[in-house]
Amino acid sequence: MAMPTKAQIFKHWMEWLDKRGFDWGEPCCWACKRYFDAKYDLNKPSATREDIINNWDRVPLQRCHIIARQFDGEDIPDNLFLMCKNCHDRAPNTKSREAFLDWVEKQDYTSLVQEDIMRELRTFELVDRVDDVNEMLADKELIKRFFSNSGFHMNQARGGLEITLSSIFSQIAHELKRGNNN
Ligand SMILES: [Zn+2]
Structure with missing residues (x-):
């Protein structure tokens, strides 16, 4: 299976992000919430859901595995998470989805x-x-x-x-x- 695109990963996590107060149109790291630049914002009042989703392909975030590949983590949106390079470098390589998401929620x-x-x-x-x-x-x-x-x-x-x-x-x-x- 091909690695999902950032837009596909975002689409899968939309509700999760919304519950945590993330702005779909102002991309940031899903762990530390680092905001990149206004140039990645979706400044389009008439944007469709598809425009919002596709915009995430432009953002310099990395696709990180939740369950690491070495532990048979799959290349599917549910096992991938968008983070900045710093967070990717520091994220736990784990067999536990819970531990990973727990770590994510503590980043600031x-x-x-x-x-x-x-x-x-x-x-x-x-x-x-x-x-x-x-x-x-x-x-x-x-x-x-x-x-x-x-x-x-x-x-x-x-x-x-x-x-x-x-x-x-x-x-x-x-x-x-x-x-x-x-
Ligand atoms: Zn980050």
Whole structure:
């Protein structure tokens, strides 16, 4: 049997997603709920059910097995789940559908970002300087300069920041060290 498309997988999970408050027209990861970009939204007031379903084929989500292949998990929509790359990498490889869905319900993008920030604070030895870091993060001009220095693209969409945190934190660390020497 051929691997189902993302649209076919979405179609199977529509009611499940609806019960959990997912917006069918604004695709996000089904685990952490990370939202990608407005360009994947279905901005079409006259959209049919079919348009809504087919739109999911465009989204950069991965098709993940619930019961892993190595445990004879099948390539059918009921055993497949759409997730971002990060969640796919971290998801349990399990024989238990229940354990997988239990893990899914506990994912949360905000706390994942917080963990990532904590890791960068440790990397750049800034844990003791959280107040200074916060002050810098609140300085829009400074952040704008950090962004332009890094030469990446800033996407203002919800959760759609296409940068690595380390690019910013390395500059914060540099700036704070420079401040110390003044
Ligand atoms: Zn995710």
